[in-house]
Amino acid sequence: MKDTHEWVAITKIESIPLREGRAVAMGDLELAIFRLESRCLTIENRCPHKGGPLCDGIVSGATVVCPLHGQRFDLESGMPVLASQPACVATFPTRVENGVIFVRLSGRKQQEQAA
Amino acid sequence: MKEQLVVVGNGMAGVACVEQILKKTDKFEITIFGDEPHANYNRILLSLVLAGEKSPQEIVINDTEWYQTHGIRARLGVRIAAIDRARRVVVDDDGGETEYDKLILATGSAAFIPPIPGVDKQNVHVFRTLDDTRALLEKARPGLKAAVIGGGLLGLEAARGLQVRGCEVTVVHLMETLMERQLDATGGEYLKRKIESLGIRVMLPRETAALFGNGRVDGLRFASGEELEAELVVVAAGIRPNAELARAAGLEVRRGVIVNDYLETSDPRIFAVGECTEHRGQTFGLVAPLFEQGRVLATAITGGRSVSFEGASPAAKLKIMGVDIFSGGSIDESEPGVETVRYEDPSLGVYKKLLLKDNRLHGMILVGDTEDEPVYMEWMRGETDLTPFRRQILFPPRDADPGRQVADMPDSEVICGCNGVRKGDIIEAIHDHGITTLAGVKQRTRASTSCGSCTNLCEKLLRAVAPDFQVETRTSLCACVPFSYEQLRGIIRGQKLKSVEEALNVYGNRKGCEVCKPALSYLLDMVWCGEHEEDRSARFINDRVHANIQKDGTFSVVPRMRGGVTTPDELRRIAQVAEKYKVPMVKVTGSQRIDLLGVKKADLPKVWADLGMPSGQAYTKGVRMVKTCVGSEFCRFGVQDSTQTGIELERRLEHLYTPHKFKMGVVGCPRNCAEATVKDLGMVGQEGSWQVVVGGAAGKSVRKADLLITVETTEQALEACELFFQYYRENANYLERSYDFVERLGIEKIRKETVYAPEAEKKKLLDRLARSKALAKDAWLERNAPVNPTQFVQIQPMENSYA
Numbered sequence: 001m002k003d004t005h006e007w008v009a010i011t012k013i014e015s016i017p018l019r020e021g022r023a024v025a026m027g028d029l030e031l032a033i034f035r036l037e038s039r040c041l042t043i044e045n046r047c048p049h050k051g052g053p054l055c056d057g058i059v060s061g062a063t064v065v066c067p068l069h070g071q072r073f074d075l076e077s078g079m080p081v082l083a084s085q086p087a088c089v090a091t092f093p094t095r096v097e098n099g100v101i102f103v104r105l106s107g108r109k110q111q112e113q114a115a
Numbered sequence: 116m117k118e119q120l121v122v123v124g125n126g127m128a129g130v131a132c133v134e135q136i137l138k139k140t141d142k143f144e145i146t147i148f149g150d151e152p153h154a155n156y157n158r159i160l161l162s163l164v165l166a167g168e169k170s171p172q173e174i175v176i177n178d179t180e181w182y183q184t185h186g187i188r189a190r191l192g193v194r195i196a197a198i199d200r201a202r203r204v205v206v207d208d209d210g211g212e213t214e215y216d217k218l219i220l221a222t223g224s225a226a227f228i229p230p231i232p233g234v235d236k237q238n239v240h241v242f243r244t245l246d247d248t249r250a251l252l253e254k255a256r257p258g259l260k261a262a263v264i265g266g267g268l269l270g271l272e273a274a275r276g277l278q279v280r281g282c283e284v285t286v287v288h289l290m291e292t293l294m295e296r297q298l299d300a301t302g303g304e305y306l307k308r309k310i311e312s313l314g315i316r317v318m319l320p321r322e323t324a325a326l327f328g329n330g331r332v333d334g335l336r337f338a339s340g341e342e343l344e345a346e347l348v349v350v351a352a353g354i355r356p357n358a359e360l361a362r363a364a365g366l367e368v369r370r371g372v373i374v375n376d377y378l379e380t381s382d383p384r385i386f387a388v389g390e391c392t393e394h395r396g397q398t399f400g401l402v403a404p405l406f407e408q409g410r411v412l413a414t415a416i417t418g419g420r421s422v423s424f425e426g427a428s429p430a431a432k433l434k435i436m437g438v439d440i441f442s443g444g445s446i447d448e449s450e451p452g453v454e455t456v457r458y459e460d461p462s463l464g465v466y467k468k469l470l471l472k473d474n475r476l477h478g479m480i481l482v483g484d485t486e487d488e489p490v491y492m493e494w495m496r497g498e499t500d501l502t503p504f505r506r507q508i509l510f511p512p513r514d515a516d517p518g519r520q521v522a523d524m525p526d527s528e529v530i531c532g533c534n535g536v537r538k539g540d541i542i543e544a545i546h547d548h549g550i551t552t553l554a555g556v557k558q559r560t561r562a563s564t565s566c567g568s569c570t571n572l573c574e575k576l577l578r579a580v581a582p583d584f585q586v587e588t589r590t591s592l593c594a595c596v597p598f599s600y601e602q603l604r605g606i607i608r609g610q611k612l613k614s615v616e617e618a619l620n621v622y623g624n625r626k627g628c629e630v631c632k633p634a635l636s637y638l639l640d641m642v643w644c645g646e647h648e649e650d651r652s653a654r655f656i657n658d659r660v661h662a663n664i665q666k667d668g669t670f671s672v673v674p675r676m677r678g679g680v681t682t683p684d685e686l687r688r689i690a691q692v693a694e695k696y697k698v699p700m701v702k703v704t705g706s707q708r709i710d711l712l713g714v715k716k717a718d719l720p721k722v723w724a725d726l727g728m729p730s731g732q733a734y735t736k737g738v739r740m741v742k743t744c745v746g747s748e749f750c751r752f753g754v755q756d757s758t759q760t761g762i763e764l765e766r767r768l769e770h771l772y773t774p775h776k777f778k779m780g781v782v783g784c785p786r787n788c789a790e791a792t793v794k795d796l797g798m799v800g801q802e803g804s805w806q807v808v809v810g811g812a813a814g815k816s817v818r819k820a821d822l823l824i825t826v827e828t829t830e831q832a833l834e835a836c837e838l839f840f841q842y843y844r845e846n847a848n849y850l851e852r853s854y855d856f857v858e859r860l861g862i863e864k865i866r867k868e869t870v871y872a873p874e875a876e877k878k879k880l881l882d883r884l885a886r887s888k889a890l891a892k893d894a895w896l897e898r899n900a901p902v903n904p905t906q907f908v909q910i911q912p913m914e915n916s917y918a
Contacts, residue, residue: 009913016910017903019652020659024910033910053668056656058633061626067656067664070629100913 007095007102013040014099021055021064026105031092033101034059034075041075042094042103048087079111117144120416121205121215123195123360125149127158127402128389129221130177131535132409137185140417145187146213148205152192153245154178159402159533161248165255165276167822168862171245176561198364200382217384217416220372222357224390224400229264229352233326239348242273254347257281257804257827262335262345264323266293268400268433270351274315275436277349279866281804281825285316285343287323287335289352297431297442301459302480305466309438309483313871318343356391356398371398376423377415378408388412395426403427406535407527429478430492432485432532432569437863438464441485444478444495446470453477458509467509474501486571487511493523521575530576531562531569541573542580551581592849593630596623600638600848607642614648615639627653634849637736640772641844644883645890651902660907661894662719663734665712670719672711673733674726675769678743678761678781679707685728692725706740706778707789708733720898720907729769729893736850737772739779741765742790746783746800753783755800760829761789764798767833768840770891774847774856777840792820795853796839798832801825805832809839809865810857818854821862824870838869838877841884 008026016022016035023045024031032045032055041062045055052068059065063081065072072081078091093107120136120143122129133145149155153175160174182189190207197206204212226241228234238254241247251273255261259282263274266288278284286293292303293310307317322338326348334344356371367373367381371393378386388408390399399405404427411424430443448455448470458467465483469476469491476494481487490511494501501508524530526539544550544559556573557564563573577584592598596619598606603618612618615635619627627635632653639647651659662670676685689709693701699713708731714722723730732738741764744750746757761781768779780791781798791797793813797820799806804827811820823839826832842865847856857865869880901907 011910011913015905017652017905019650022905022910024912026912050666051668053664056659056664056668058629058655059652060628060632065629068666 007104010101010103012099013096013101016040016101019059021057021059023053023055029105031103032064033094033103034064036062036075040094040096040101042092043073043075043078044090044092046089047071047073048089054089077111078109118142118216119214120145120217120219121213122147122219122221123205124219124221124223124389124391125151125153125155125189125191126221126223126389127155127176127535128223128405128409129219130155131406132219132221132388132412133187134177135409135413136416139413142417143217145185147182147187147189148193148195148207148213149189149191150194151244151246154182154189154191156245157534158244161242161245162272162276164245164248165242165251165273166279171249195360198360198385200364200385203384215384217386219412219416220361220380220385220387220391221389222360222391224354224356226350227353227355228350229323231323231325233328233332234350236326236328237331238346239326239332239350242269242349242351243354251277251347251349252280255280255282257825258283259347260345261285261347261349262287262343263349263351264288264335265349265351265353266290266317266319267296267351267353268294268435269354270349271310271435273349273351274310275313277347278313278315278871279822279824281827282347283316285318285345286310287318287321287337287343289320289322291320293317293319294435294440297433297440297446298480298482299446299448299468301457302440302442302466302468302482305464305482306435306438306440309464310436312873313436313867315436354390354400356393358391358393361385361387361391369393374424376411376425377420378412378424379415386412386416394424397426399427401427401431401532402535403529403532406529406537432488437861437867438483439481439485441479441481441488443488443492444470444476446478446480450477456508469508471501475499476501489521489524489572521572521579530572531560531564533569534561534564536560536562538576541576545577545580551577551583553577592634593628594624595619595627595631596635598622600634603635603638604642604845607638613639613643613646615650615653629655633658633736637772637774637849641887644886649902651906657734660716660719661730661734661897662714662716667713669713669715671733672714672719672722672726673704673708673731674728675731675740675765676708676728677765677769678741678758680743680758680762681709688726688728692722695725696722704733706733707742708740717907717909720901723895723898730895732770732894735772736775736777738765738768738770738777741779741781742794743780744782744784744786744788746781750783752786753800754802755783755805755829757781757783757789757798757800760798760800760833764833764836767837767888770893771840771844771887773840773844774849775852777843777853779836793817794820795843796820796836798836803827805829807832807835807839807870810854810862812852812854816852816854820854821857823862823866834881835870837884838872838880839865841880842869844887845880845883 021032021034030045031042033042047066049071052066056067057064062075063072073089078089088111090108090110093104095102125147155177157174157176163169194208195205196208204214206212226243261277261282261284263270263286266286274284274286292300293306323335324338325336326332332348336342358368358372361372362368372387372391374387374392374394380387389405411422414422433440453470453472456469468480470478475498479491524538528538530538541560563570618635636653656664696718698711702710704710741761743757743761747753777795779796780789780794782789782791783800791799793811797808806825807823808820809823812818824835
């Protein structure tokens with residue numbers, strides 16, 4: 001296994017349509033990568049509510065809405081948009097270089113549950 | 116011992132009066148005689164029974180339980196033949212006698228049958244009672260030539276009911292003007308045009324000289340010698356008070372039973388109420404004053420003199436074939452000193468005429484727009500000097516505070532004329548039951564449940580009285596695009612917006628959300644008949660991959676089986692697919708389809724290819740399916756070929772999108788085995804005709820569909836389906852099911868704008884449907900041409916060490 005400090009090349013940016021997300025399996029971990037107007041953002045592809053595939057949600061600005069029960073998460077912080085929601089989702093640093101999306105798995109961050 | 120109170124007459128006026136008496140006292144033992152064998156029903160709603168909008172049970176006001184609860188002896192189907200005033204008994208048809216201490220005559224009125232030769236022929240009917248209505252319903256069928264003699268309220272309602280049943284209806288009226296007691300020539304002309312635009316013929320003025328035919332009526336002959344073919348004739352030439360019983364008993368009677376301001380007849384033990392009465396030379400035909408009479412009588416009979424009946428306010432608020440009409444005060448233009456102010460808008464169908472005398476409002480006629488009626492009535496009642504208002508008199512300033520108008524109305528003012536509900540009754544109900552919605556007011560008070568012309572007023576009252584009044588219809592789409600659906604349709608069309616992004620950038624917050632994005636996607640598709648810029652990121656996942664997401668992120672696959680009909684070959688392929696992709700569950704659905712549950716996203720294109728069947732759209736807001744019964748092909752009861760018709764209906768509408776899911780059913784006989792009457796759109800086969808029904812539901816809500824139209828041929832029925840379908844597509848709010856849509860607009864308006872619309876309008880609807888249909892494709896063909904390379908394919912990381 002490669003050192004997880006490294007940026008991992010995932011896919012060409014055209015693989016993900018604008019304002020949509022796609023799932024990518026990385027070992028046991030499944031990522032949801034979203035392509036926004038000027039950047040890409042990555043979260044864990046699992047809604048903390050009931051495990052819904054967040055990559056299939058509708059994107060609204062820099063948030064995504066889980067397709068199962070409508071829980072909404074901020075793609076940058078992983079925080080739920082409503083304080084009443086149960087938990088956060090992990091985020092991963094993401095950059096685009098020469099048309100390729102890179103994710104740094106070791107940069108995984110999970111905020112404290114919303115107060 | 117209790118006093119014996121006998122009521123002769125089990126109609127609206129009599130029973131409403133008894134209700135009032137029960138509120139005041141329990142000193143009476145009450146017996147009610149009714150010559151109709153039915154519990155007390157709302158006679159005003161008979162036209163809705165004729166039109167198929169309500170069942171006879173639905174118009175019952177007081178059921179048998181009510182009589183029992185209040186200890187009232189109901190003698191239904193018993194006619195009182197005589198009153199013996201000396202012995203204080205009433206004598207029924209069979210000679211039975213019932214004693215009374217107090218007697219109320221509420222004998223109502225009867226249809227007036229003019230002495231025209233031939234009125235005794237078969238198939239000549241009146242339209243007055245539930246039994247009359249049933250008799251008409253037995254005769255009415257599509258294509259039947261029907262003539263209605265009489266252009267008053269009752270005649271026009273009979274005409275409308277028959278037309279909805281598919282009859283070819285002509286209204287024949289003796290006078291130059293329809294409803295001449297309420298309208299002038301211009302107002303009558305507006306009404307006439309409206310009625311004619313609905314497809315009813317109107318002949319004015321025509322004096323019917325005879326009905327001809329050998330035993331059965333074949334037509335009408337007019338005084339001019341002209342003839343009109345008619346297989347069914349309804350005589351609605353007015354009503355006459357039923358006063359014979361009183362006359363024979365020696366009470367004072369002229370046209371009706373004479374009553375004073377306390378509803379007493381010339382015998383102090385005998386009272387009279389309702390259409391059988393004559394008060395200050397006036398007889399009655401509309402319901403509102405009769406409720407007022409009942410209240411006064413209830414006080415008087417217990418010895419009270421605190422209230423008196425001052426006569427009917429000369430005002431009539433009506434809704435005829437969807438046209439609002441108000442007529443109040445004196446409408447006689449020829450009266451000395453009267454000047455008139457008028458306004459007309461022929462395209463809108465609006466006509467207003469105000470009659471002024473000494474600079475005060477003296478009378479008015481409003482057609483097509485009766486919104487200002489409360490202001491006018493206030494002016495008239497208050498004899499307001501109109502000098503300061505003269506310049507705005509046709510469009511009086513509407514109050515900034517919408518509650519004020521209703522606030523100024525006296526509590527005793529009748530708000531719902533159909534059901535005799537006063538302002539005070541509604542306020543009482545709102546307070547006592549904590550009502551916050553119009554639905555609540557309807558349920559508690561029956562106000563606004565009949566013609567609907569008082570809906571606005573009820574809402575204003577709620578707004579003014581209920582602290583947390585809730586508007587029931589959502590007016591704006593969402594915070595991202597703060598416009599109503601109506602406005603958005605206009606904006607998209609007018610600004611030629613073709614994509615969700617464009618709409619959000621120009622008219623929204625540039626972000627959008629999961630509520631407005633799918634809604635805008637739908638609106639764009641609908642407005643441009645499929646020629647919009649499709650943006651899948653604005654669609655719910657189901658509409659990106661054409662399958663229904665399940666709780667574990669897998670999908671369900673339902674192939675289209677038109678009409679629920681399949682073949683051994685299709686079943687074999689379904690079985691093979693289920694095995695090959697290890698489908699965890701294969702289930703037969705409630706809509707006669709087969710559901711493969713638990714399919715992985717990446718497998719979807721292969722599953723579809725192996726099935727070789729089109730998408731059943733079971734995942735989307737679109738045309739779901741047509742459920743059918745076996746029909747005349749095999750069933751021994753079937754009278755129409757429901758299976759083939761259902762398949763054809765599905766073929767015509769499949770692959771199209773709708774504001775919400777859209778389910779259909781076609782049945783071959785009224786046994787309704789495929790439950791067509793609880794579908795968004797249903798066809799019910801009958802001997803020689805189809806009923807097309809709309810707005811049914813059997814989900815979270817259960818609602819019986821409304822009859823849209825009855826037609827003879829299958830092609831006509833399919834066209835009616837298409838008209839409603841496209842009309843719903845164009846006019847419903849996104850996520851508004853057909854049953855909410857039909858209730859919001861009212862079936863009357865929908866009929867008028869679909870099946871009874873002018874031919875040119877119908878053609879436009881059908882053309883737009885055809886344009887959309889021409890571009891609609893089986894979504895599962897995207898297996899061969901995905902909209903993007905990773906539509907179904909899972910992305911594999913370029914550096915594969917983690918995979």
